[in-house]
Amino acid sequence: MKAFVLLTCLAVPALAQGALAQSDPDDLPPGLVSAELLPGWITPDGHRMTALRLELEPGWKTYWRSPGDAGVPPRFDWQGSQNMAxxxxxxxxPEAIESGGERTLGYHDQLVLPLEIAPATPGQPVDLQAKVDFxxxxxxxxxAHIVLTAPPVGDGPDPLIQSALAEVPEQSPDHPLCRIEEIADGMRVTALFPDENAPEVAMELPDTWVSQPELEQRDGMLHAQADFVGETGKPFALDPSQLVLTLIAPDHATEYRGCNTEG
Structure with missing residues (x-):
């Protein structure tokens, strides 16, 4: 099963892990220069906007939420936080990254991941602590494993976070055509998009391992095909409305939520 690549990566010995309270350089895992939760600001609707900022050593990379065959997406544990809903x-x-013959989606140099927090009690402070595995x-x-505590909220919008927000994929109201079929250990989805300059495609489904899509230009359309493997390792009922499909070009990205199996 292709998911074995991901499980092997997660099984690297624990000595490669580290923990820190904000950014103690002596406790950082290999490849990481610094890590922090930025102060952020309070949005007009009362949410706290912060961001996870990771600064990486030259040549190192970290992963997007759906990285492909061999990547490890970040996981957050917010149990130490207060007033968080x-x-x-x-x-x-993200960008496409080639490493060891594998193509994954992620970031080099640094990752600034904006995080919008809705408070449980509006108008009251939100205290943030995050355990992050990535x-x-x-x-x-x-x-890597880090523990971060956010500083007090800032006085206004942070240009670094605003710049990252400007890079978020555009949401499309359209639903691409797709074909869904069974395979031995799960399901296979083939999605069709208009032929355009989008050298990468990400396909996602909650709680499901998804392979890096194979792409083919044919009959004026971009065909993206990926395998979806659930916990059972068997075919399952895949709801096309739950699929998230993202076309990624060097200077923009477009996200589609759900696909149309009719037509």
Whole structure:
């Protein structure tokens, strides 16, 4: 099963992991220069806008929310936080990264991931603590674990976070055509898009491992095909309305929520 690549990466010995309270350089895992939650600001609707900022050593990379065959997407544990109702990450457009013959989606140099926090009690302060598990890669991938506490909220919008928000994929109201079929260990989805300059496509489904899509230009359309493997390792009922499809070009990205199996 292709998901074995991901499980192998997660099984790297624990000595590659580290923990820190904000950004203690002595406790950072390999490949990481600094890590922090930015102060952020309070939005007009009363939400706290902050961001996870990771600064990476030269040549190292970390991963997007749906990185492909061999990547490790970040996972957050907010149990140490106070007055938090909901966290909405706003993922900036990733780039394609080639490493060890694998193509994944992620970031090099740094990741600024905006995080929008809805308070449980509006008007009251939101205290943030995050345990973050994520992948760091040079020639091989290692899992990293950090613990971060956000500083007090800032006085106004942060240009660094605003710049990252400007890179979030555009939301499209359209629903591309797609074909869904069973395979031995799950499901296969083929989505069709108008032929355009989008060298990368990401396909996502909650709680499901998804392969890096294979792309083909044919009959004036871009065909993107990926395998979806659930916990059972068997075919399952895949709801096309739950699919998230993202076309990623060097200077923009477009996100589609749901696809149309009719037509």
């Amino acid at each position: 909901q966290v909405t990450p706003h993922w900036p457009r 992948g760091l890669c040079l020639d091989i991938c290692v899992p």
